[in-house]
Amino acid sequence: MMIQTSRLFNSCTAMLRRLTIWLFLILCAPINAFANKSSEEAVTQNDPVSTMLEMFRWEGLVASFFVILASWIILRFADSLVEKLGSIFADKRLLIQKISAFFHFAVYIATIVSVVLLSFKVSKEILVILSGTGAVALGFALKDLTASLMSGIMIMFDRPFQVGDRINFGDQYGDVIAIGLRSVKLQTLDDSTVTIPNNMFLAQVTSCGNYGVVDMQVMVDFHIGIDQDVVKAREIIQEVAANTRFIYLPKPIKVIVSQVVIDSCVALRLRLKAYVLDTKYEKDFETDITLHVMKLFAESGIQPPAVLHREIKKAVVVEEQPESAA
Structure with missing residues (x-):
């Protein structure tokens, strides 16, 4: 009887031990899965190609394309409207062109912000990447563009000239037809369109003939x-x-x-x-x-300049007579 009780106790203990092991394995499975997932995410985060691919919102690229297309259509319509209004209201032509320049700036900025928000996932990882080596490389690549953008903003607020003014810059002379984010477009008197980067206007002298008026x-x-x-x-x-x-x-x-x-x-x-x-x-x-x-x-009978010949009278020289000999 004692032997049978001992065997029953041993079998129960073995079953309890196995059950404990199975419960431990079941409880540890999610932890192991989470650890494996974290390690895979860490590897993925360390992979720059995967990180760059995760930055894009692929579904937002199509929307960005339509945003750019809509902005282009709006600007073309605004340009044609400004041209018609300028011909109808000649005395307000410069004011209409100034409003058009500010409208172009607003459309440009709104388009850039919309495309960035639609096409990229703004997260902590992206900010870290942009603040690192990628940002430095991008800064060197876009330094001239950034300088032109800042110069364009300074031109709009400092206003050395305005849209519609007739200016003399270097060897170029004509009317300012557009002040953009990157450059100023100048229409010369021979009907040629000259594009000048904005940052050049900060280093050179510009002469403005009318400065905001028509005459x-x-x-x-x-x-x-x-x-x-x-x-x-x-x-x-x-x-x-x-x-x-x-x-x-x-x-x-x-x-x-x-x-x-x-x-x-x-x-x-x-x-x-x-x-x-x-x-x-x-x-x-x-x-x-x-x-x-x-x-x-x-x-x-008013004549142009000509070489005039003067008559120079010969000087009369009186020679002194020698004194007579005593």
């Missing part, structure tokens, strides 16, 4: 001989300037006379300073005045 001062030079009737010539220039259809009469008309040397020839320069009604008529204004003044100069 602008124009200088036209005339040269006559020093032996001509300069008073009559000055009256002709003032009369022609006052009667041209391109003149802006609320501002003064001046004719400045000075003596200059042209090709080793002394001449009188008559410089007209008058204001044209609109900057787009600058060359028409200059041509109209030049044609009428030259016609009246010819009718009045």
